[in-house]
Amino acid sequence: MHTFLHRWGVFVALRRHPDRARRLHELEAAVADAPSIEDARRASAQIGVLLDTARREVAG
Structure with missing residues (x-):
């Protein structure tokens, strides 16, 4: 579930x-x-680069 939520967060x-x-x-x-x-x-x-930016936003 955690993986799904993380990926969804990056998508958003x-x-x-x-x-x-x-x-x-x-x-x-x-x-x-x-x-x-x-x-x-x-x-x-x-x-x-776009994905890294999105991941940082989700993690932050």
Whole structure:
């Protein structure tokens, strides 16, 4: 149950701010449509930054 609540908290934290939610969507599309693995990795790294921020908000 704790894991579910944590993941739900991260989900909400990512979507609570419209700009952040929009950026996440853009990055997910960029990964899916990346012309090279390097482009996909760059977009994935930016997704990681968003996730880390959301996790800190949930933990804080």
